[in-house]
Each structure stands twice: as structure tokens, then as C-alpha cells.
Amino acid sequence: MNDSSPARPAPVVLDVWCELQCPDCRGALADLRALRARYGDRLELRLRHFPLEKHKHAFAAAQAAEEAAEQGSAWPYIEAVLGRVEELDRGGEAFLVEIARELGLDAEEFDTALIDGRHILIVDADQAEGKAIGVTGTPTYVIGGERLDGGKSQDGLRERIEEIADRLLAEQA
Numbered sequence: 001m002n003d004s005s006p007a008r009p010a011p012v013v014l015d016v017w018c019e020l021q022c023p024d025c026r027g028a029l030a031d032l033r034a035l036r037a038r039y040g041d042r043l044e045l046r047l048r049h050f051p052l053e054k055h056k057h058a059f060a061a062a063q064a065a066e067e068a069a070e071q072g073s074a075w076p077y078i079e080a081v082l083g084r085v086e087e088l089d090r091g092g093e094a095f096l097v098e099i100a101r102e103l104g105l106d107a108e109e110f111d112t113a114l115i116d117g118r119h120i121l122i123v124d125a126d127q128a129e130g131k132a133i134g135v136t137g138t139p140t141y142v143i144g145g146e147r148l149d150g151g152k153s154q155d156g157l158r159e160r161i162e163e164i165a166d167r168l169l170a171e172q173a
Contacts (some may be wrong), residue, residue: 009172011044012165017130017140018078019052020061021089026082028139028150031158035165036075043165047078048127050138057092059123064096064110066119071105144168 016032018025036045047065051058061081068077080099081088092112101107111121133142135143139150141157144164150157 009169011042012039012143012168013044013046013069014161014165015046015048015136015142017048017050017126017135019050019055019058019138019141020065020078020081021055021058021085022052022082022138023085024137024150024154025139026085028154028157029079029082031154031161033079034158035161038162039165041114042169045075046075048130049123049128050135051123051127052138053111057088057096060114061088061096062123062126063114063117063119064093064100066122067110068100068103068105069114070119071100071109073103073105076103077105119130 014035016028018028032045035043047061051062065074065078065081068074077099080103081096084095084099091098093111096109096114097107100110107140128142133145137149141148141150142163143161144167146164148157148160
């Protein structure tokens with residue numbers, strides 16, 4: 001059977017180097033939600049892990065986010081953790097498991113994943129790639145080969161991301 005419908009163009013990829021204990025990343029949530037709403041499946045938003053040493057629960061949070069992705073709830077989990085950064089500061093891994101429970105995920109599996117470290121290689125690979133391209137803080141965005149650093153201020157970044165995404169989508173048309 002011959003399908004004559006036009007092929008759907010690949011989505012534009014926006015990599016977001018993020019740290020789930022980072023107040024600046026929490027501040028970026030509104031922009032990320034707006035981008036997801038505006039572009040839908042034409043923009044692939046990929047969370048890339050960049051845990052910072054100054055935040056003692058950031059590495060565990062990155063692993064927990066990977067477990068949430070494995071259970072099919074990456075963005076709801078990421079948003080829940082980022083929205084409650086202060087609680088993560090106080091509660092650590094127990095808080096990460098509690099968020100999973102609140103979202104109806106398999107909390108026992110989260111606990112096991114944090115103990116057995118099954119997602120460590122993904123987190124390490126993201127961090128290494130971030131360092132290789134010059135990421136030094138979070139959030140940092142990469143779209144169309146351009147790196148945009150948002151750690152100091154989000155001002156104007158969403159507009160710049162939209163300009164690049166619109167250009168890339170127009171080039172595909």
C-alpha cells in the first residue's frame with residue numbers, strides 16, 4: 001500500500017542542561033511550559049542532566065528523573081521536583097521517592113533505582129557532554145547548534161529560543 005501523505009518533518013531539538021535542585025532552573029519552568037504549549041510536538045524538549053556539586057541532592061534527583069522517564073512520567077516528575085526545590089534541600093532522596101508516590105509512580109522502584117544506581121551512566125554522560133560544549137551552570141539551552149546560558153537571567157531567552165526554533169522550522173518547510 002502506498003501512503004501519499006507528506007512526511008512529517010523531524011522536530012526541532014532543544015536540549016536543556018538542568019539541575020533539579022537549582023532555583024534558576026525552577027525559574028525557567030514557565031518558559032519551558034510556554035515553549036511546549038507553543039510548539040507541541042514540533043519541538044523536542046530534552047532534559048540533560050548537569051548536577052552541580054554545590055547541591056548535595058542534585059545527582060540523586062537526576063537519577064530519579066531518569067527513573068520517572070522510564071516509568072513514562074518524565075516532565076510531570078521534573079516539574080514537581082523543580083517546583084519544590086526547598087523541600088528537596090531538606091528531604092533528599094526520601095523526598096524524591098515521595099514525589100514519585102504522589103504522582104502514582106512505582107515508589108519502590110524509585111527507591112531501588114537510587115540504591116542500585118542504574119541511571120548513573122546516563123547522568124554522567126549528560127554531564128560530560130555538557131562540559132565538553134562549555135556548559136558551566138544551569139539552565140543552559142542548546143538549539144540549532146547555539147548555546148544560550150540562562151543561569152544569571154532568563155530575560156529574553158525564550159524569545160531567542162523561539163526565533164531560532166521558528167527559523168529552523170521554516171527551513172524544514
